[in-house]
Amino acid sequence: MEPTDPSAGLSLAEEEARHRSALARVGALLYGKGLIVGADGNLSVRMSDGTILLTPTGAMKGFLEPHHMAHVDADGVPLDDGPRASSELGIHLVAYRERPEMNAVVHAHPPHAVALSIAEIDQTLPVIPEIVVTIGGVPTTPYATPGTEELGESIREIVRCSDTLIMKNHGAVTLGTNLMDAFKKLDMIEHTARILWLAHTVRGGIDPLPAEAVEKLLATRRNLGIQTTNTLENRCGLGPPPASSG
Numbered sequence: 001m002e003p004t005d006p007s008a009g010l011s012l013a014e015e016e017a018r019h020r021s022a023l024a025r026v027g028a029l030l031y032g033k034g035l036i037v038g039a040d041g042n043l044s045v046r047m048s049d050g051t052i053l054l055t056p057t058g059a060m061k062g063f064l065e066p067h068h069m070a071h072v073d074a075d076g077v078p079l080d081d082g083p084r085a086s087s088e089l090g091i092h093l094v095a096y097r098e099r100p101e102m103n104a105v106v107h108a109h110p111p112h113a114v115a116l117s118i119a120e121i122d123q124t125l126p127v128i129p130e131i132v133v134t135i136g137g138v139p140t141t142p143y144a145t146p147g148t149e150e151l152g153e154s155i156r157e158i159v160r161c162s163d164t165l166i167m168k169n170h171g172a173v174t175l176g177t178n179l180m181d182a183f184k185k186l187d188m189i190e191h192t193a194r195i196l197w198l199a200h201t202v203r204g205g206i207d208p209l210p211a212e213a214v215e216k217l218l219a220t221r222r223n224l225g226i227q228t229t230n231t232l233e234n235r236c237g238l239g240p241p242p243a244s245s246g
Contacts, residue, residue, distance in 0.1 A: 019045045019053050020066035022179050030108050031062025041108040042086035045179050050074050056083035090152030098160045104179040109171040110190035112197045117166045125208040128192050132217045135164050136230040138189050139237030143168040161236035163229050164189050
């Protein structure tokens with residue numbers, strides 16, 4: 001959807017045009033899938049020159065055009081007289097500073113994932129094999145006031161070791177090597193949250209996969225050479241590993 005490699009042969013102006021179009025398209029996807037409503041959410045892409053293109057404050061992200069995007073430097077300082085960046089710019093700045101290998105951030109309000117955070121249902125438990133193998137789980141960060149500096153700070157520790165997180169009572173943040181990667185992870189966590197929601201509705205609780213099954217799934221990552229961030233491997237938000245029975 002957008003160039004992710006500075007050596008792709010595009011000029012900086014061409015790269016910017018591609019990213020602006022991609023932000024508008026993914027904003028429409030988020031709105032169409034019910035992952036944002038109204039003026040919810042914000043998306044950004046870090047360009048090859050280190051500057052950031054970001055959705056504007058107060059805008060309905062499902063109806064943006066490429067020229068609507070804000071453009072800031074790595075410290076969040078505007079680079080032109082265009083639209084003002086989202087009031088939650090701090091989320092994006094913290095994510096990029098803590099994860100220099102990532103080039104896109106999506107913040108949305110997926111209803112099932114947020115509802116589980118409100119109900120204090122643990123989304124780090126290993127339940128769905130595809131999630132165990134890819135991202136591991138979805139940690140929840142403490143509640144912080146939207147639109148303030150504390151919001152960015154509230155995710156700093158978790159974002160260092162997880163590509164996905166839920167801000168309690170608020171929304172999700174996903175990081176990607178490009179915008180489609182970040183969108184894909186958001187799509188995955190909301191789909192998983194819906195499954196967990198249904199399981200809790202039917203049964204009133206769920207049982208995580210046994211440790212042996214989890215280890216076999218993680219072994220497939222190693223066998224396939226998958227080296228993406230995985231919260232079950234790095235124990236992100238999980239505390240120390242259980243003591244060995246042996």
